[in-house]
Amino acid sequence: MEIEIKIRLPTEEDTARLERALGGSPISSEDQDNVFFEGFHKELIKNKLVFRIRIIEKSGKDPVAVVALKGNAVLVDGIAKVEEEEEEIDCKVAKQIIDNPNLILEVAKSHRLLKKIVERVPCKDGYTHMGRFKNVRHKYQWQEYVVEVDRTEYPHGMAYEVEIESTDPENAKARL
Template sequence: MEIEIKIRLPTEEDTVKLERSLGTPLVASEDQDNVFFDGAHRELIKEQLVFRIRVIEKSGKDPVAIVALKGNAVLVNGIAHVEEEEEAIDIDIARRIIEDPSLIPDAAENHRLLKKIVERVPCKDGYTHMGRFRNVRHKYQWQEYLVEVDRTKYPHGTAYEIEIESTDPEQAKERLTSLLEEHGIRYGNSERNKFENMLHVTVQQ
């Protein structure tokens, strides 16, 4: 079970102000391409499951790809609980799947998590794209927390969010919001996760 604090920021200005207020150097920067898949009849989403492949690019390093399966996501008062399993996948295979989701069953023969996804919820008529977005993630070590500052690019514009994974989410949230208030940074609780935001944008178009 993954537990995260999710706090939204309204603008780039507030996001930059937050990064400066952390008072710590940037640990890492990632450019993430997030691609979501489901069966032709939305078999996975009907079971409250989300299947994603993320391609991550870091400056000076070879890109990597990660398969993720998430389930039973709950987001209340800026604290998210979700069951999540992740596993690396060969970058070339990942890119071929992104180009052609019909390759998923064949790729699953040699990948544990893909095989689990295919077997857990059979999709007899194959797979299709659910949606896609890019995210630029800046990571900072602040106090005992790894703070992830996200700029997520949807078709309608950019959303800004802070994420902190913690086993004591209430305390982590209190410390973070105290920092935001101390520096006059506007914020609010995230009401939807990024996948839900992507679907919401798709529906609105």
């Protein structure tokens, strides 16, 4: 179970102000390409599941790809709780799947989480893209927390968000 505080920030200026308050220099930065998949008959959404492949690029490092399955998400007063499983996948294979979602069934034969996804919710007519967005994530150390500040680029505009994972989100939120 992933538990995190999620707070939307209204503008780039508010985001920059928060980052200055967090010390100005992130401990790490990531460029993320997030691609979401769905069955042709909306099988995943009908089961309240989200299936994503994320390509993560960090300066000076080889890209990493991660398959994620999320379900039963609940967001109340800025605190999100979601069942989540993640597993790395070869970056070249991930990019091939992004280019051709029909490869999911073939790759699932040798990838544990993809196999779980296709067995849990069979999509008899295959998979398609559901959506895509890119974001830049800056991570800051603040007290005992890692604070993630995202600038997300959607086709319709930008969004700004802060996330903090915590086993005690109410306390973390109050301190923030």
